Each structure stands twice: as C-alpha cells, then as structure tokens.
Amino acid sequence: MTTIELVQGDITRQRVDAIVNAANSSLLGGGGVDGAIHRRGGPAILEECRKLRAGHYGKGLATGRAVATTAGDLDARWVIHTVGPVFSASEDRSGLLASCYRESLRIADELGARTVAFPAISTGVYRYPLEDAARIAVDAVRAARTDVEEVRFVLFDERAHAAFAARLS
Ligand code: AR6
Secondary structure (H helix, E strand, C coil), rough: CEEEEHHHHHHHHHCCCEEEECCCCCCCCCCCHHHHHHHHHHHHHHHHHHHHCCCCCCCCCCCEEEEEECCCCCCCCCEEEEEECCCCCCCCCHHHHHHHHHHHHHHHHHHCCEEEEECCCCCCCCCCHHHHHHHHHHHHHHHHCCCEEEEEEECCCHHHHHHHHHHHH
C-alpha cells in the first residue's frame, strides 16, 4: 500500500529518498522547480545530466519518461527527472502526464526508493490546468503498482494544494 501525503511548500526542502523534477527534454536545467532543484542541489546534478546527454540520452529525454541522477546537496538520495507534456487545448495529453508519474515510480522501484516527493508536473511553464493535472496525478499514483511506501505531493501554492486536496478526498 502506498500512502499519499499532501504538503504545501518547497520540494527542495523535503527529506525523502527521491525528489521528482519537472524537467525538460534537454535535461540541462530551466526555470520553475527545475531551476530550484539545480540551485539547491548544486552542480553535481547538472554534471550527471550532462553525462546522460553524452551517453544514452543524446537526443534528450522523451515526454512522459523519467531518469534518475544523484541528488547532490539535497536531503535526498536521488533526483528523478521527468518531462511533462506542454498543455494543449486541441490534443489530449493526459496519457503523457500520467506516464510521468508511472515512469517516475518505476524508476523509484528500480532504485529501491521508498519515499518519493512529486511537484505538480506541467502546471507551471507547461500550463496544464491545475484541476486536470491534480486528477491525472492522483489517479496515476493510486493506480500504480509500486513498492514506494509514501508519495508526497509537494505543492508550491495554496491553489495547487487545494486542487490536489479536492481530488484526494
Ligand atoms: N517546490 C515545489 N513546487 C514548485 C517549486 C518548488 N520549489 N517551484 C515551482 N513549483 P514548472 P512545468 C511548482 O514551471 O510546468 C522548467 O523551466 C509550480 O508552482 O516548474 O512542468 C523546466 O525546465 C508549478 O505548480 O514545471 C521545463 O522547461 C509546478 O511546480 C518547464 O519548466 C510545475 O511548474 C517545465 O514546466
């Protein structure tokens, strides 16, 4: 059984086995939660991301997929980078967003992570509507078959927290 916790706050302050990053396919950093994770985690994370790009991920990480690196100076063992879909009003990309959660949990299982913190993937720069994103995230985690014992959604602001709380209850 996986317990789902909701926290309002900064994901870079969480103490968990793995912190999930809402990255982009370049894996080379960006703004939002990605920028915050690299800032607080220090250069070791970017260094490992560069190695991934030089190796298996020469074309970058595809939308809906996930890959792990060290967590650098963060209070975690790993950062799991995943690429959410950019919201589109004309195309249903919910499957790709669900895949981010599923794939991140699959990588967490491979690593042996038991506690995993997720941000609200795609709800910032990628403009996914919060209510839709919360439903997709909560349902994907509930449906996942995983050995992860705790999934902690870390929501940056009150609106995101309320959207996830509404879906959970
Ligand atoms: N802790 C928790 N949540 C946060 C934090 C934080 N420190 N900072 C922001 N959020 P976004 P995306 C929330 O834009 O939409 C980057 O440039 C934020 O309020 O970080 O998936 C990447 O490199 C929002 O609810 O990610 C990509 O290019 C959520 O995290 C692109 O943005 C996601 O917002 C990815 O866009």
